[in-house]
Amino acid sequence: MLPSQSLLLDWMKILFGDCSEILQSTASSYEINLANYREFALKTAEISVTLYPWYFMPPTLHKVLIHGVSIISLKAMYEEKVKALEVEVNERETLVDVRVRQVLRKYLTDGQISLLLSGKKQVKSWTPEEMGMAFAIRYLSKRCYIYLRKQLNFPLPGISTLQRWASSIDMRQGLLKDVIHIMKVAALNLKEFEKVAVILFDEMKVEEYFLYFAADEVVGPHK
Structure with missing residues (x-):
C-alpha cells in the first residue's frame, strides 16, 4: 500500500529539510554546538522512524543521524592533527632550505x-x-x-x-x-x-x- 500524499510531503520535508541541514553542519568547517546537534539529529531520526516504520533507514543516514557527534569529533581531531603535521612539515622544509642555502652560498650566488x-x-x-x-x-x-x-x-x-x-x-x-x-x-x-x-x-x-x-x-x- 502506497503512503498518502501528505505522508510523502512529510517525508520530503524531513529528507530535504532537516537532513540537509544536518549534512551541511557535519561537512562544514564552522564550530558546532554538539549538544544541539545531537538533539536535532536524534529528533529527526525519531520522527523518521515513527512516521515511516516500513522504510529501512540507509546505513549512511543512520551513521549521520545516530553517530553524527562522533563523526564531527573525529573530524575535528583529525583536522587538528593535519594542521599540526602541516606546521611541522613547513618548519622542516624551512630548516632544510636554510641549511641548503648556507652550504651552497660558499659556491653559488x-x-x-x-x-x-x-x-x-x-x-x-x-x-x-x-x-x-x-x-x-x-x-x-x-x-x-x-x-x-x-x-x-x-x-x-x-x-x-x-x-x-x-x-x-x-x-x-x-x-x-x-x-x-x-x-x-x-x-x-x-x-x-x-x-x-x-x-x-x-x-x-x-x-x-x-x-x-x-x-x-x-x-x-x-x-
Missing part, C-alpha cells in the same frame, strides 16, 4: 641558489656580479660554458643573455667597474706573477666631436 631550488630554467633578472662571473667563464672557454650550463645544469645565463648584457657594458669615460669585475674573475686562475700590473698614465689625442649613447646621453666634444 643567491640568484643561482634560488634557480636551483625552484627548478625553473631561468630567473627574472641576473645581478651585475652574476653576469660578470658568467661573462668571465664564457671568456675563458665557450665550450666549457655550454658544457656547464647544458650538461651539468649549472645555473648560468644563456648565451643570448650574455650578449645583451655585454652590449650594455658601460664603456664611458671614468672607472670601468664592469670591466674590472670581469678582470677580477678572469684572474682567479692566474699565477701570482701573472697578476702583476702597472698603472700607466699617458697622453692621447681625443677627437673633437659628440658621442651619443643608448641611454640618451651625449658626451663631448673633448678638447
Whole structure:
C-alpha cells in the first residue's frame, strides 16, 4: 500500500529539510554546538522512524543521524592533527632550505641558489656580479660554458643573455667597474706573477666631436 500524499510531503520535508541541514553542519568547517546537534539529529531520526516504520533507514543516514557527534569529533581531531603535521612539515622544509642555502652560498650566488631550488630554467633578472662571473667563464672557454650550463645544469645565463648584457657594458669615460669585475674573475686562475700590473698614465689625442649613447646621453666634444 502506497503512503498518502501528505505522508510523502512529510517525508520530503524531513529528507530535504532537516537532513540537509544536518549534512551541511557535519561537512562544514564552522564550530558546532554538539549538544544541539545531537538533539536535532536524534529528533529527526525519531520522527523518521515513527512516521515511516516500513522504510529501512540507509546505513549512511543512520551513521549521520545516530553517530553524527562522533563523526564531527573525529573530524575535528583529525583536522587538528593535519594542521599540526602541516606546521611541522613547513618548519622542516624551512630548516632544510636554510641549511641548503648556507652550504651552497660558499659556491653559488643567491640568484643561482634560488634557480636551483625552484627548478625553473631561468630567473627574472641576473645581478651585475652574476653576469660578470658568467661573462668571465664564457671568456675563458665557450665550450666549457655550454658544457656547464647544458650538461651539468649549472645555473648560468644563456648565451643570448650574455650578449645583451655585454652590449650594455658601460664603456664611458671614468672607472670601468664592469670591466674590472670581469678582470677580477678572469684572474682567479692566474699565477701570482701573472697578476702583476702597472698603472700607466699617458697622453692621447681625443677627437673633437659628440658621442651619443643608448641611454640618451651625449658626451663631448673633448678638447
